[in-house]
Amino acid sequence: MVLHFFKNTFFIVAITIVSCISPSTQKSPSHASAEAKTTPLPTKKGKLILGANQTEAYLPLLKGKKVGVIGNQTSVIFRENGSYTHLIDSLISLDVNVTKAFSPEHGFRGKADAGEKVVDGVDPKTGIPIVSLYGSNKKPTQQQLDGIDILIFDIQDVGVRFYTYISTLHYVMEAAAEKNLTVLILDRPNPNGHYIDGPILEKKHQSFVGMHPIPIVHGMTIGEYAQMINGENWLANNLICDLMVIKMKKYTKQTSYSLPIKPSPNLPNDQAINLYPSLCFFEGSPVNAGRGTPHQFQVFGSPGLDSKYFDYQYTPQPNEGAKHPKNEGELCYGKDLTQEPLLSKIELKWLLEAYQHSSKKESFFTSFFSKLAGTQQLQQQIEKGWTAQEIRDSWQEGLKSYDAMRQNYVLYP
Template identity: 35%
Template sequence: MKIHSVIAVSFFALQSAVAAPVVKLGVDVLLQSDSVYLSLVEGKRVGLITNQSGVDSALVPTVDRLARDSRVSLVRLFGPEHGIRGEVPAGEKVADDRDPQTGVRVVSLYGKDRKPSKAALEGVDILMFDIQDVGSRTYTYISTLGEAMRACAETQTPLVVLDRPNPLSGTHFEGPMIEDRFRSFIGWGPIPVTHGMTLGEAARFFNDQLKIGCTLHVVPMRGWKRSMIWDDTGLSWTITSPHIPSVTQAYLYATTGMVSATFQGVSDGVGSTMPFEVIGAEFIDASNLERTLQVLNLPGVRFQAIYYKPFYGSFKDKPLRGVRLRLTDPRAYRPIRTSIAILTTLQAMYPEKLVFKDERPVGIHWGNNELRRQLEAGLGSDAIIDSWRSGNIEFEAARQRALIYD
């Protein structure tokens, strides 16, 4: 009996040790008892931009921690796309409301306003931002951050960003830079499609490059390294939006989402049980596409022929055929290189069946309209990627001043 007890205790101790996160999040650093950052918010009337992904390492929502912390006064919440608790579908407007858990007033940042108004910031001494991002320019949380910075600069309200990991790592970035005429809420700042920065670093980059003039403070993580992907952090993934329930979707979002943003009639799996994990269309030969993509030996991914029928959305009840992306090495995986490989392959296989989306939607996703011309001209993946090189080199140099972590 004693031996069994010792074994049981040792087993659970080992489990606890294994489960302990390697990375301490910005919110954990801020609210620890000896925090040097607490003076930023202690005794202040705090506004908070957050949603269900803003949790500490124990999965306690930041909004709930602040609401019951006597050292701060949480007076206002601001809800990005999908709302403060993440229940609003993609693209739907978020209404002003009152948070049912805390009773704090919620101001929408995804309705008629995308930027906190002067009136909404009245009575707020300091604005905080705590949202988990997926590392892609087209995911709207980074745009919400940029607009918040502008509002804070205009009202002289300090902004505190509680930093979080970039799940794709902090070392790699891909894709074309965005032309000014295609700036939008899914392409807000002068960055590639994937940018290799945390949101704290992105805020520093925007402040520097765009001369926003925001009084910015970043509460950094402890233990995060640039080489880390999400799997290295020891943290649990919390759903960031309705179709990103796991870190698998976070890794794949920038691949399949960019394919479906380019061609009409091509599904990225939204509306099925595999959001952002698949590429499919009614006209695709699944086995042929699988074979063709497999021989490319793209790093970190394999392809599996698949047949599926979405049960909601624009492809509801349509029989689709295509491939499912199976990550074999997320560290080696390159989302945009894979996206371009899929696009060039589809264009070569189905030139008569593929229809490009209109200029504006393609342009705001990719940052320019060169991609359509390149695909129609039959350019290969390497040539398309090479066309971004000078912009990426300039970005790499410009972002150095904003980086926080080794």
């Protein structure tokens, strides 16, 4: 009953898949895409066709193979009426032999809190074993990949360095390269893909919330980012992953795309996704960024902020995605940003205001702040009283160099 109309449409019109073979070839990637009769997804500016919806392009690649899927609640195939089925359910209905699933942070169904341990399990609907790639096991082991012929990576990202799905992507590609497996990426839009911004991560601050020398907002889709991982030799031991990308159709960097499914519990809507690169800095401070409220990453506040300056008040309480939010049960003073217009940059003014009007400046920044920023310079600049513009000016040389590198891997105008 799931997408049966695809079963008799195994003709392929000019299937061309972007392949990452070596760093030298990666510098000039093919911009051709897989063409097929597919289901368009309405957006604010026309009909977008996601990689996952182009089943005629990738089903022949899976025929007769044992398939592993790296996915979560966003790994779906949409119908024209807006309904959808999970990728694994669809593949099984199309006689694809899916043998194992791998889940990133927040779990296979996307219910776990940020940072919460995600354990191995079994998908109750299909009986397929699920291997967690968050916690102590961030990289698939060679044993976990035994019996798999090809891996599909299909996760909706939000285009931000400290959003850990791209770190999971890195480890999946590395493990696959060690096992001589192909990684097939079903590309999806980047809702923050219309700009790049932020400081470039320094190597000494590498962590799971920032593995590569890129800015906070990187301006790439998962497919493009995977190509950059290969092309810049970021995998261990100069490994190169055998990579294939099913491109989207009718997508550009300026395509306005509203995510139909929450990519994680604390990014509930377009506003939160757009504000996330600016407000996530508060995760490295005593300030609550809306966790424990209905407006995650759309408000911020703390008991330690000046109530005379900040007139918005709220009290964080346990909810989905935040069983024990920061400042739980405490009255917080801050700002409501739910009506802020669309950002095309990282907005620093809220971070500067919170620091300047904090009762405890000496303990405002935690060690996690520099991991998020990817540098100690941002904290130092704020403590020295730099303006937002002065801080932004200090990013420009790094952003210019990064953008020149990024252009080698872009697949969409």
